Amino acid sequence: MIDIIQGSTYAGDIDNLILFMGVVVGFWFFAAEIMFFWLIWKYRAKDGQKSRYLTGRERHVKRWITWPHGLVLVCDIFIVWASILVWMDVKQTLPEADHTIRITGQQWAWTFQHPGADNELDTADDIFTVGELHIEVDKNYHFKLESRDVVHSFSVPIFRIKQDAVPGRSITGWFNATVMGEYDIQCAEICGIGHGVMAARISIEDANQHAAWVAANSVSTTP
Amino acid sequence: MSDTAVAVQHDERHAHDDHHHGPQGILKYLWSTDHKVIAMQYLFTGMFMAVIGGFMAYVFRMQLAFPGISVPGFGQVSPGEYNALVTNHGTIMIFWVAMPVLIAAFGNYLIPLMIGADDMVFPKINRLSFQIFLLSALILLASLFVQGGGFGGAWTAYPPLSAVGEYNQTELGSSLWLIAVALEFVAFLLGGINFITTLMNARAPGMKAYDIPLVAWMIVIASILFMLSVGPLIAGAVMLLFDQTLGTGFYDPARGGDPILWQHLFWFFGHPEVYVVLLPAIGITIDIIATFSRKKVFGYKMMLYTAVATGVLSFFVWAHHQFVAGIDPRMANVFTVTTLLISVPIAELLFVIIATLYGGSIRLTTPMLWALAFMAEFLLGGVTGIFLGASGADIYFHDTYFVLAHFHYTFFPIAIIGSFAAFTYWFPKMFGKMMDERLGKIHFWGTVIPFNFIFIPLFVLGMGGQHRRIYNYQHFPELASAEMYNLREMATYALLVMLAFQLVFFFNCIKSWMNGKAAGRNPWQSNTLEWTTESPPPHGNWPVDEMPNVYRGPYEYAHPDREEDYWPQNEPS
Amino acid sequence: MKPIATTRSATGVPTGRLAVWWLLASEVVIFGGLLGSYLMMRLGHPEWADAAMHTNTWLGATNTFVLLTSSFTAVLAHQAAEKGDGKKAAGLLVLTIGGALTFLAIKSFEWYTEISHGYTITANNFWSFYYTAAGLHALHVIAGAIIMGFIAWDAFRGKELQRVELIGIYWHFVDVVWIFLFPLLYIAK
Numbered sequence: 001m002i003d004i005i006q007g008s009t010y011a012g013d014i015d016n017l018i019l020f021m022g023v024v025v026g027f028w029f030f031a032a033e034i035m036f037f038w039l040i041w042k043y044r045a046k047d048g049q050k051s052r053y054l055t056g057r058e059r060h061v062k063r064w065i066t067w068p069h070g071l072v073l074v075c076d077i078f079i080v081w082a083s084i085l086v087w088m089d090v091k092q093t094l095p096e097a098d099h100t101i102r103i104t105g106q107q108w109a110w111t112f113q114h115p116g117a118d119n120e121l122d123t124a125d126d127i128f129t130v131g132e133l134h135i136e137v138d139k140n141y142h143f144k145l146e147s148r149d150v151v152h153s154f155s156v157p158i159f160r161i162k163q164d165a166v167p168g169r170s171i172t173g174w175f176n177a178t179v180m181g182e183y184d185i186q187c188a189e190i191c192g193i194g195h196g197v198m199a200a201r202i203s204i205e206d207a208n209q210h211a212a213w214v215a216a217n218s219v220s221t222t223p
Numbered sequence: 224m225s226d227t228a229v230a231v232q233h234d235e236r237h238a239h240d241d242h243h244h245g246p247q248g249i250l251k252y253l254w255s256t257d258h259k260v261i262a263m264q265y266l267f268t269g270m271f272m273a274v275i276g277g278f279m280a281y282v283f284r285m286q287l288a289f290p291g292i293s294v295p296g297f298g299q300v301s302p303g304e305y306n307a308l309v310t311n312h313g314t315i316m317i318f319w320v321a322m323p324v325l326i327a328a329f330g331n332y333l334i335p336l337m338i339g340a341d342d343m344v345f346p347k348i349n350r351l352s353f354q355i356f357l358l359s360a361l362i363l364l365a366s367l368f369v370q371g372g373g374f375g376g377a378w379t380a381y382p383p384l385s386a387v388g389e390y391n392q393t394e395l396g397s398s399l400w401l402i403a404v405a406l407e408f409v410a411f412l413l414g415g416i417n418f419i420t421t422l423m424n425a426r427a428p429g430m431k432a433y434d435i436p437l438v439a440w441m442i443v444i445a446s447i448l449f450m451l452s453v454g455p456l457i458a459g460a461v462m463l464l465f466d467q468t469l470g471t472g473f474y475d476p477a478r479g480g481d482p483i484l485w486q487h488l489f490w491f492f493g494h495p496e497v498y499v500v501l502l503p504a505i506g507i508t509i510d511i512i513a514t515f516s517r518k519k520v521f522g523y524k525m526m527l528y529t530a531v532a533t534g535v536l537s538f539f540v541w542a543h544h545q546f547v548a549g550i551d552p553r554m555a556n557v558f559t560v561t562t563l564l565i566s567v568p569i570a571e572l573l574f575v576i577i578a579t580l581y582g583g584s585i586r587l588t589t590p591m592l593w594a595l596a597f598m599a600e601f602l603l604g605g606v607t608g609i610f611l612g613a614s615g616a617d618i619y620f621h622d623t624y625f626v627l628a629h630f631h632y633t634f635f636p637i638a639i640i641g642s643f644a645a646f647t648y649w650f651p652k653m654f655g656k657m658m659d660e661r662l663g664k665i666h667f668w669g670t671v672i673p674f675n676f677i678f679i680p681l682f683v684l685g686m687g688g689q690h691r692r693i694y695n696y697q698h699f700p701e702l703a704s705a706e707m708y709n710l711r712e713m714a715t716y717a718l719l720v721m722l723a724f725q726l727v728f729f730f731n732c733i734k735s736w737m738n739g740k741a742a743g744r745n746p747w748q749s750n751t752l753e754w755t756t757e758s759p760p761p762h763g764n765w766p767v768d769e770m771p772n773v774y775r776g777p778y779e780y781a782h783p784d785r786e787e788d789y790w791p792q793n794e795p796s
Numbered sequence: 797m798k799p800i801a802t803t804r805s806a807t808g809v810p811t812g813r814l815a816v817w818w819l820l821a822s823e824v825v826i827f828g829g830l831l832g833s834y835l836m837m838r839l840g841h842p843e844w845a846d847a848a849m850h851t852n853t854w855l856g857a858t859n860t861f862v863l864l865t866s867s868f869t870a871v872l873a874h875q876a877a878e879k880g881d882g883k884k885a886a887g888l889l890v891l892t893i894g895g896a897l898t899f900l901a902i903k904s905f906e907w908y909t910e911i912s913h914g915y916t917i918t919a920n921n922f923w924s925f926y927y928t929a930a931g932l933h934a935l936h937v938i939a940g941a942i943i944m945g946f947i948a949w950d951a952f953r954g955k956e957l958q959r960v961e962l963i964g965i966y967w968h969f970v971d972v973v974w975i976f977l978f979p980l981l982y983i984a985k
Binding site (some may be wrong): 054 | 281305306317348350376377381383391392414476477481482483485516517520521522523524525547548549552553555560564566567570571573574578579581582583584585586587595599603606607609612613614615618619621622688690691694695699701781783
């Protein structure tokens with residue numbers, strides 16, 4: 001198994017959802033496969049032994065279909081409920097932003113617009129970078145995701161977040177990083193010949209490091 | 224009314240004459256309207272395209288395992304070529320392998336025989352369907368060699384990438400690709416009309432709806448599903464073609480167009496399409512399992528109704544492909560519900576097939592091994608779909624190799640295992656000779672075992688965050704670990720092994736066709752009507768005065784009133 | 797010669813008629829997809845009304861009348877075919893084809909005028925949909941007229957009279973599509 005760290009406040013929720021589904025689905029998968037192989041073995045052709053004539057109305061056999069059938073439906077309901085909870089948290093609710101950034105995809109690079117020292121986006125002191133996103137740990141970030149040309153997709157595996165960038169739209173999402181360090185940003189929608197080089201890095205810094213970075217890069221308008 | 228009676232006699236006498244007057248010589252193979260010849264044309268074209276699609280997989284998997292390598296038989300793979308390879312691999316396998324083999328070839332071959340008819344009801348339109356299909360294949364192949372190269376925007380062809388030449392840099396290839404796909408749709412629309420009306424109307428006297436073998440039903444239900452779902456995509460494809468060639472802006476946001484419109488039109492068809500290919504594979508599987516378990520299908524009507532239910536439900540799940548695409552997030556919850564619901568009828572179908580094994584007398588012939596392998600492997604494909612249909616988990620899994628492994632664990636059983644099952648089962652009927660069982664089993668194990676070693680590593684890579692359609696992971700430190708490269712290598716070596724074993728299949732085909740034991744009419748002791756005539760059947764399928772009548776259902780195995788453990792449909796009580 | 801399969805009818809409905817209805821089902825989804833897309837986009841872009849002002853409602857209405865009349869002659873042709881009068885059926889089918897040609901002539905004039913005023917297929921998305929939808933429809937008119945010609949030729953010689961009904965059903969469908977197109981493209985202003 002490949003271990004991939006949980007780097008955001010919702011990464012653990014998504015992982016737990018996947019684990020929960022793994023258990024439920026895994027149970028059904030193994031039960032069905034074991035039953036399947038057992039039946040093949042038990043009813044293999046034997047000399048002189050004829051097969052049974054079953055019409056499908058025999059209750060004692062039908063039970064083996066209708067009961068699992070019902071149980072599958074019940075399991076589905078639990079999975080749907082768990083999934084909707086996670087989805088709503090990640091995609092339908094926006095906790096209040098500590099910082100807002102703009103992310104722009106284009107053929108073939110990610111550009112990032114960070115608010116400057118004034119913590120306001122679209123002001124003169126904003127910090128523009130190509131291929132590297134700098135954020136502070138344990139803070140709520142809103143991102144406004146845009147594209148200059150084709151459909152791209154902003155993906156940060158350690159956060160578990162993914163959102164397509166559609167030209168003509170500005171799509172808002174959020175994350176809150178819980179670990180520090182440098183990690184991969186991917187483009188997760190084929191965008192042409194350079195799709196494979198459209199990598200970026202997210203640098204998650206503590207309060208001091210991040211403040212220092214902002215100060216060093218932000219063009220202040222106040223003397 | 225008397226006109227019709229005279230017409231019938233007249234036709235039957237002429238049909239008898241026609242046994243000697245169909246096209247002769249080489250023309251017989253190029254211009255025939257005989258459904259069996261047309262079936263062979265589809266089968267061989269599909270098999271040829273499978274070799275091409277398989278070669279493409281070989282090339283890009285070599286690049287993925289050994290980045291930068293000069294691939295034997297191809298050379299170095301540029302990023303643009305890589306994209307064209309993965310795009311056309313997917314497109315070819317779905318539209319030029321799975322559909323022509325499972326639906327057009329076996330549908331054409333089996334439906335008239337299984338319902339006791341001498342041909343399809345529209346033989347000339349049947350021939351036209353194949354000709355259009357062949358043209359579509361040629362255009363698709365041509366698209367790979369034009370200036371700029373083949374289209375590389377994935378089989379999903381999302382605009383604006385697919386619409387604008389500056390973005391995709393394969394302007395000519397993109398349009399040819401699109402035209403090829405559109406023509407393939409037209410070919411299957413025409414073919415579908417033939418299958419549906421033939422099944423509805425041309426049945427042998429005495430054959431009621433519930434006496435039709437399930438594989439014939441499944442192919443027809445699939446055809447109906449195709450016909451009712453492809454329309455919006457044809458409209459969308461016309462719009463995309465105009466964007467590409469005339470400079471319209473249907474999908475251009477700068478002109479008030481919407482890229483996501485294409486996605487809806489594509490997936491509204493794209494999702495039912497997977498059931499269009501699944502249902503025939505399930506039909507093939509259940510017919511083979513019934514024959515080699517010597518058992519009546521446990522729940523014929525249940526299978527029929529759940530197949531229809533699956534088809535209907537499949538119209539309501541499409542946006543699970545678009546959870547993170549920019550659709551209204553509230554819609555995602557609706558599609559999670561519908562998508563998980565569709566697992567219920569599919570589970571039902573699989574449970575009924577498993578229940579058919581109960582109480583059986585199971586013979587593990589080569590076709591039976593393939594049919595059983597379909598079940599075992601498809602189960603994994605099916606359950607991994609749950610992770611993707613649940614929107615919360617799909618946030619992570621979307622566009623990763625988890626998706627890819629999921630759909631290969633569904634498509635490979637459908638298109639490859641299902642095709643081999645059908646081919647090995649009906650080979651004796653089609654060619655009059657038995658295939659070599661030992662070679663068949665070697666080919667079987669040499670295909671199925673490596674298959675798992677290709678795609679389980681890909682599941683693991685997907686869970687590790689590896690995203691799709693990337694020609695080289697060198698730029699992603701988290702994906703460039705030794706562990707991940709080892710998994711990529713393992714998958715590629717397994718593919719090489721699997722491809723090597725396909726030579727056994729080709730050898731078996733030729734050896735059996737030339738030297739195989741004579742098959743006789745009914746080597747498998749099956750009940751359905753195709754086994755009552757000669758192997759191979761003559762033009763017209765039966766002599767005019769021996770057209771079968773039907774007295775019972777297709778799965779009366781081990782009936783208590785019989786000494787024999789099978790009871791052909793055409794035997795009077 | 798035709799296979800025995802063509803002489804059977806397990807459902808009681810002639811096979812040709814079944815085939816035409818299934819064909820129409822697939823066509824309905826094609827046009828439905830196109831017009832549905834148009835509708836969604838139109839609702840999202842109220843400014844398209846400015847472009848829509850420039851479609852010629854009178855010519856559109858005339859064409860509607862022409863198609864409806866041609867559907868009527870197609871019905872009469874079917875009646876004649878039912879009675880076995882191949883020559884009369886052929887004549888009425890020729891009138892129907894005449895209606896098709898009139899429709900196409902009016903449409904050509906319409907499009908010529910619009911294009912020379914700069915309302916081309918790339919002018920804006922309203923016009924893109926306009927030409928695509930009406931164009932796809934016109935292709936179906938042309939295809940239908942050609943097939944109708946062959947059927948009329950056979951009918952004139954007393955052959956395959958059952959096909960007169962079938963091309964008639966197809967023709968009514970072409971008419972119905974126009975009945976949807978007309979308000980969507982010409983009346984909604």
